Every structure is written in C-alpha cells, then in structure tokens.
Amino acid sequence: xxxxxxxxxxxxxxxxxxxxxxxxxxxxxxxxxxxxxxxxxxxxxxxxxxxxxxxxxxxxxxxxxxxxxxxxxxxxxxxxxxxxxxxxxxxxxxxxxxxxxxxxxxxxxxxxxxxxxxxxxxxxxxxxxxxxxxxxxxxxxxxxxxxxxxxxxxxxxxxxxxxxxxxxxxxxxxxxxxxxxxxxxxxxxxxxxxxxxxxxxxxxxxxxxxxxxxxxxxxxxxxxxxxxxxxxxxxxxxxxxxxxxxxxxxxxxxxxxxxxxxxxxxxxxxxxxxxxxxxxxxxxxxxxxxxxxxxxxxxxxxxxxxxxxxxxxxxxxxxxxxxxxxxxxxxxxxxxxxxxxxxxxxxxxxxxxxxxxxxxxxxxxxxxxxxxxxxx
Numbered sequence: 544x545x546x547x548x549x550x551x552x553x554x555x556x557x558x559x560x561x562x563x564x565x566x567x568x569x570x571x572x573x574x575x576x577x578x579x580x581x582x583x584x585x586x587x588x589x590x591x592x593x594x595x596x597x598x599x600x601x602x603x604x605x606x607x608x609x610x611x612x613x614x615x616x617x618x619x620x621x622x623x624x625x626x627x628x629x630x631x632x633x634x635x636x637x638x639x640x641x642x643x644x645x646x647x648x649x650x651x652x653x654x655x656x657x658x659x660x661x662x663x664x665x666x667x668x669x670x671x672x673x674x675x676x677x678x679x680x681x682x683x684x685x686x687x688x689x690x691x692x693x694x695x696x697x698x699x700x701x702x703x704x705x706x707x708x709x710x711x712x713x714x715x716x717x718x719x720x721x722x723x724x725x726x727x728x729x730x731x732x733x734x735x736x737x738x739x740x741x742x743x744x745x746x747x748x749x750x751x752x753x754x755x756x757x758x759x760x761x762x763x764x765x766x767x768x769x770x771x772x773x774x775x776x777x778x779x780x781x782x783x784x785x786x787x788x789x790x791x792x793x794x795x796x797x798x799x800x801x802x803x804x805x806x807x808x809x810x811x812x813x814x815x816x817x818x819x820x821x822x823x824x825x826x827x828x829x830x831x832x833x834x835x836x837x838x839x840x841x842x843x844x845x846x847x848x849x850x851x852x853x854x855x856x857x858x859x860x861x862x863x864x865x866x867x868x869x870x871x872x873x874x875x876x877x878x879x880x881x882x883x884x885x886x887x888x889x890x891x892x893x894x895x896x897x898x899x900x901x902x903x904x905x906x907x908x909x910x911x912x913x914x915x916x917x918x919x
Contacts, residue, residue: 545569545570545571546570546571546627546628546916547570547571547573547624547625547626547627547628548566548570548571548572548573548626548627548628548630548916549572549573549575549620549621549624549626549628549629549630550563550566550572550573550574550575550629550630551574551575551577551617551629551630551631551632551637552574552575552576552577552632552657553576553577553578553581553582553612553632554576554577554578554579554580554581554582555574555576555580555581555586555588555591555592555595555599556581556584556586556591556835557586557591557810558714558716558835558838558839559714560591560594560595560716560720561715561716561717561720562712562714562715562909563595563596563597564594564595564596564597565906565909565910566597566913567596567597568910569910569913569914570628570913570916572597572598573597573598573599573600573624573626574595574597574598574599574600575599575600575601575602575617575620576599576600576601576602577601577602577603577612577614577637578603578612579601579603582610583752583754583784584752586810587810587811590811600620602614602615602616602617602620604616608636611635611636612635612636613636613637613640614637617637617640617641618644618649618650621644621650621652626652627652627653628652628653628654628655628685628686628916629641629650629652629653629654629655630654630655630656630657630686630688631654631655631656631657632656632657633656633657633658633659634656634658634673634676634677634680635656638654638656638680638684639676639679639680641654642654642680642683642684645683646683653685653686653916654683654684654685654686655684655685655686655687655688655710656680656684656686656687656688657688657712658687658688658689658690658694659690659832659833659854660689660690660694660832660854661690661691661694661831661832661833661852661853661854661856662691662693662694662697662854663851663852663854664830664832664854665694665697666697669830681698681702681704685708686708686709686710686915686916687704687708687709687710688709688710688712689709689710689711689712690711690712690713690714690832690833690854691711691713691854691857692711692857693857694711694854695709695711707915708915710912710913710915710916711912712909712912712913713833713838713855713858713905714833714835714838714855715838715902715905715909716835716838716839716842717904717906718842718900718902718904719904721815721839721842721843722815722842722843722895722900724812725895727812728812728815728816728819728895729816729819729893729894729895731812731813731816732816732817732819732820732893733892733893734816735806735816735817735820736820736890736893739777739779739804739806741777741820741890742889742890742891742892743775743889743890743891744775744776744777744822744889744890745773745775745776745777745822745823745884745887745888745889745890746777746779746820746821746822746823746890747776747777747778747779747821747822747823747824747825747848747884748778748779748781748817748818748820748821748823748824748825748840748845749778749779749780749781749782749824749825749826749827750781750782750814750817750818750824750836750839750840751781751782751826751836752782752783752784753780753782753783753784753785753786753787753790754784754785754786755786755829756828756829756830756831757784757826757827757828757829757831758827758828758829758850758870759780759786759790759827760786760789760790760793761827761829761870761871762825762827762870762876763778763790763793763794763797763799763803764793764797765870765873765876765877766778766876766877766880767797767799768877769877769880769881769884770799770802770803771798771799771802773884775889776802776884777801777802777803777804778802778803778804778825779803779804779805779806779817779820779821780803780804780805781806781807781808781809781814781817782808783807783808787805790805791805815839815843818839818840818842818843818845819843819844819893819895819898820890820893821840821843821845822845822887822888822889822890823845823846823847823848823865823883823884823886823887824836824837824840824845824846824847824848824865825847825848825849826847826848826849826850826853826855827848827850827870827876828850828852828853828870829850829852829870829871830852831850831852831853831854831855832854833853833854833855834849834850834853834854834855834856835855836855837849837853837855837856837858837859838855838858838902841858841864841900841901841902842900842901842902843898843900844897844898844899844900844901845898845901846863846864846865846866846883846886846887846901847859847864847865847866848865848866848868848879848880848883849865849866849867849868850867850868850869850870851867851868851869852869852870858902862886863901864901865883866879866882866883866886868880
C-alpha cells in the first residue's frame with residue numbers, strides 16, 4: 544500500500560505540475576494550497592489544475608504578516624487525511640506550526656520541508672529571522688527537500704544532517720509534456736518570427752517578472768553598446784512587472800527601440816513558442832533561488848547565459864548548455880555575452896527537429912530520491 548503524503552504549499556505554479564504527478568505515482572498524494580495563485584503571478588489556475596493527477600484543497604482563512612501567512616484548519620486536515628509524511632514549505636509559519644504540533648504530541652508524523660535556496664543564498668541568508676528559523680527547524684525536521692547536490696552537501700557539512708534525510712528534488716519539468724502540441728507551437732513561433740521580423744537575427748530571450756531581483760535594468764545598461772554593435776541581434780523581454788516603465792525609459796534613452804522588444808506576458812503554448820523563437824536565453828538575476836525558466840529553455844533547445852546567482856546555474860554543465868556569468872561584474876557580463884552570441888545561430892524557419900531538447904529526462908532520479916521516504 545502506498546504511503547500517504549500530505550504536501551502543504553503556498554500556491555500551484557506551472558513548474559510543479561510534473562513533480563506532483565510523479566509523486567502521486569509513488570505515494571497517495573494530497574495537496575493543500577494556502578493561496579489561490581502565486582503571489583505577483585496571474586497563472587491560469589483552471590488550466591493548471593486540469594493537469595494535476597492528485598487531490599488538492601485550499602485553506603484560505605487566517606492571518607498574514609508581511610507576506611507570511613498562517614492558515615486555520617491544518618490540524619483538522621491532517622487528522623482527516625491521516626498522512627504518513629507531511630511536507631511543508633521553507634521555514635514558514637506553517638513549518639513552525641507543524642514542529643510545534645509534533646513537540647506537543649498532537650501529531651506523530653514525519654515532517655519535511657521544501658527549501659528553495661540556492662547555494663549562494665544558503666551562505667548569504669537574507670534575514671536574521673530566516674537564519675534563526677533555519678537553525679531551529681533543521682533540528683526537528685525529519686526531511687529536507689532541496690534543489691541541488693551542492694545544497695544537500697551544505698546541510699550535511701554545516702548541520703550534520705544525514706544524506707538519507709535530504710531529498711534532492713530540482714525543479715525539473717517533463718520534456719515530453721512541454722514539447723507536446725508541436726504543430727501548434729511551431730505555427731505560433733513562426734507567426735511571432737514574422738510579426739517581429741526575427742528571421743536572420745540572433746534572438747536573445749528573457750522570460751520572467753520585471754522586478755529588481757531579476758537584474759534587468761543593470762543588464763540592459765551593461766550590454767547596450769554590445770547590442771548596438773551586433774547588427775543582427777535582438778533582445779526580447781517576455782513578462783511584466785513593477786519595473787516595466789523604467790525599462791521602457793532605459794530603452795528609449797539608450798536608443799534601443801529596435802534592439803529590445805517587450806511583447807507582453809505569456810503562458811502555456813504561447814510561452815513555449817517564444818522559447819522556440821530563441822537563439823539563446825538569458826537569466827541575469829542577482830537573486831534567484833532556482834529559476835525554472837532555465838530548465839524550460841533547455842527543454843526547447845535554447846542555450847542559456849545564466850547568472851551564477853541562480854540555483855539552476857548547475858544545469859549549465861557544458862558549453863552545449865550555455866555559459867554561467869556574474870551579472871554584477873560589468874566586464875565579465877560583456878565578455879561572456881560576446882562569447883555566447885558567437886555560439887548561437889540566427890533564427891530561420893522554426894521546427895522542433897532543429898531544436899532538440901538539451902535536457903535529459905530526470906524522472907528516474909527524481910523518483911529514486913523521493914523513495915528515500917519509503918525506506919523508513
């Protein structure tokens with residue numbers, strides 16, 4: 544009989560669909576979401592929920608404190624579902640509450656938490672509160688779910704955790720699912736190419752929010768001269784956010800209107816078509832726990848110029864996948880961008896056969912890691 548796994552998370556994000564469905568093959572999974580949608584992201588939840596193969600519920604009542612939330616009804620759900628393992632998220636109020644319940648003897652389940660920190664963030668914790676919460680929590684959690692081998696080693700070295708108590712679970716998506724509907728995606732991608740006159744150009748793509756952590760303003764200022772010198776190069780920024788108007792101002796001031804395009808925000812196959820249009824992808828974040836877009840771009844055959852501060856930079860393991868750079872180092876950014884542009888091709892007619900995935904299917908490794916729980 545499958546063990547029962549209760550997962551409590553803030554909201555459903557598109558990059559978690561395959562992981563939840565894969566977990567439901569190993570366990571009897573039930574999901575609890577504490578928000579209707581991801582903060583600052585208007586994902587199509589009806590579409591995402593239709594892709595889930597496991598049960599889910601919402602708990603939406605309870606106080607919030609500076610973007611931290613506590614929801615009523617968690618203990619009631621635990622008693623009703625009777626899970627073998629409960630997985631919370633980060634060092635959140637929910638995680639602290641579960642630890643308290645166990646210390647008081649009100650629950651007796653194994654407890655774990657998903658920790659999305661990159662190795663960089665592990666060493667440079669963003670607040671004293673989180674530092675204290677981490678120091679306290681790791682003493683009582685039965686499992687930590689982390690994104691990389693490097694982060695797993697950090698917890699082994701600095702907190703003495705046994706590697707069997709750490710599940711390495713990167714944010715990977717199923718290449719076969721994302722590369723489905725190929726005819727439709729090709730059709731949309733070639734339409735983009737015609738409408739934005741991309742044929743014969745090296746298309747550098749960014750996908751994500753326009754916020755300070757993504758480092759877009761600094762990146763644009765740093766590479767503006769290179770963009771002007773590269774006659775056949777264009778940067779496409781897909782997304783939206785608080786810094787959009789400032790970015791527009793920089794583009795205008797630097798006379799980059801024909802070099803930087805802002806087509807808007809997309810998701811689903813309309814987003815996947817943008818990846819197909821890309822000669823290469825760039826993630827210039829100065830703070831990025833992981834960065835699922837790196838996985839997505841590799842799935843669609845686009846090399847990545849990836850910030851060293853992104854947890855997903857560990858996916859760039861060869862020149863075939865891309866280059867890692869420091870976006871806070873102006874000279875390095877310019878030098879590595881030039882090398883990257885020399886390594887990518889101009890856009891031509893867009894076909895899947897010409898853009899094989901640069902990601903292997905990681906489902907077996909994912910399942911093997913989570914089976915550590917079944918060995919208990």
